[in-house]
Amino acid sequence: MATTRVVIGVDVGGTGTKAALVDLSGEVLARSVRPTDIAAGTKGVITVVEDLLARSDEVDVDVAAIGVGASGFINAETGSVTFSPNLTYDDPYIEEALKSRTGLPVIVDNDANAAAWGERAFGGAKGCDHLALITLGTGVGSGFIVEGHLIRGWSGAGAELGHIVIDPDGPECPCGLRGCLEQFVGGLAIARDARALLGEFPDSQLAEVEASAITAETVGRAATDYDELSLTVLRRAGRALGIGLSNVVNLFDPEVIVLAGSVMGAGEPFLGAARDELFRMTNAQRRRPVRIDATSLGKDAGIIGAAALAIDERLGGIR
Numbered sequence: 126m127a128t129t130r131v132v133i134g135v136d137v138g139g140t141g142t143k144a145a146l147v148d149l150s151g152e153v154l155a156r157s158v159r160p161t162d163i164a165a166g167t168k169g170v171i172t173v174v175e176d177l178l179a180r181s182d183e184v185d186v187d188v189a190a191i192g193v194g195a196s197g198f199i200n201a202e203t204g205s206v207t208f209s210p211n212l213t214y215d216d217p218y219i220e221e222a223l224k225s226r227t228g229l230p231v232i233v234d235n236d237a238n239a240a241a242w243g244e245r246a247f248g249g250a251k252g253c254d255h256l257a258l259i260t261l262g263t264g265v266g267s268g269f270i271v272e273g274h275l276i277r278g279w280s281g282a283g284a285e286l287g288h289i290v291i292d293p294d295g296p297e298c299p300c301g302l303r304g305c306l307e308q309f310v311g312g313l314a315i316a317r318d319a320r321a322l323l324g325e326f327p328d329s330q331l332a333e334v335e336a337s338a339i340t341a342e343t344v345g346r347a348a349t350d351y352d353e354l355s356l357t358v359l360r361r362a363g364r365a366l367g368i369g370l371s372n373v374v375n376l377f378d379p380e381v382i383v384l385a386g387s388v389m390g391a392g393e394p395f396l397g398a399a400r401d402e403l404f405r406m407t408n409a410q411r412r413r414p415v416r417i418d419a420t421s422l423g424k425d426a427g428i429i430g431a432a433a434l435a436i437d438e439r440l441g442g443i444r
């Protein structure tokens with residue numbers, strides 16, 4: 126019988142469901158990745174978990190628990206999804222579905238909460254008791270650790286920075302509101318804003334591609350060639366992010382803000398504008414400058430975070 130105990134960490138995002146066997150020091154030993162079926166999010170979770178359980182013999186480890194970080198409003202107490210604007214879960218009771226299939230202890234939390242916990246357990250903010258983590262992907266997620274505890278809220282829908290309203294007359298958001306931060310800095314929003322500016326910038330290199338093929342990634346790439354349209358969109362998005370982060374500072378006064386997610390690839394035009402705006406706003410309030418880090422866990426932040434939650438909240442924190 127294998128003696129190495131591991132956990133499975135699962136990260137359910139808008140495009141991919143990623144999972145891994147993770148040892149108790151946060152090392153990834155084996156992976157499973159599937160495209161997310163946006164009409165059946167829970168099926169995808171079960172598939173990657175079963176895949177890794179089958180491979181645990183090969184790697185010669187015992188799986189002791191499962192952690193899932195899922196996009197949406199999650200009630201961690203019941204391990205269920207209460208609301209998910211961007212992805213449909215065929216079975217909202219993810220914890221129960223996994224427990225009954227595997228017999229293992231399971232924890233389910235919001236994906237950004239998991240990433241925040243992972244950053245504190247195994248990342249660059251190790252041991253930090255006051256930490257905010259913002260995931261900038263298709264949408265925008267956030268996890269807050271205050272005095273060493275994750276903020277989950279009364280029903281699990283707390284700490285949703287992506288849906289604080291920056292402009293009440295702004296674009297509609299799938300969550301039901303208008304002008305949420307996500308509608309300015311999420312990957313889908315950046316692509317939409319770039320498409321909307323094509324008429325004003327006929328010489329943009331984005332005018333040469335099919336409008337439907339424009340993504341935050343293509344905007345980021347064009348910006349590295351000094352494409353004016355792309356720079357304009359990314360600077361605006363960065364400024365909106367800076368405003369969002371200033372709200373975080375006013376609410377929680379974190380020691381460090383960690384940024385994660387694919388939109389980070391948009392680079393300096395975006396991140397520089399965010400830093401400048403945050404610095405301007407904190408400085409106006411005579412606050413000390415806030416440390417902003419990129420996640421040290423890279424694309425694994427969600428997986429390792431979900432694993433860290435499983436270790437700490439289902440295995441008693443034996444690291």
Ligand SMILES: [Zn+2]
Nearest residue numbers: 288298300305
């Ligand atoms: Zn919203």
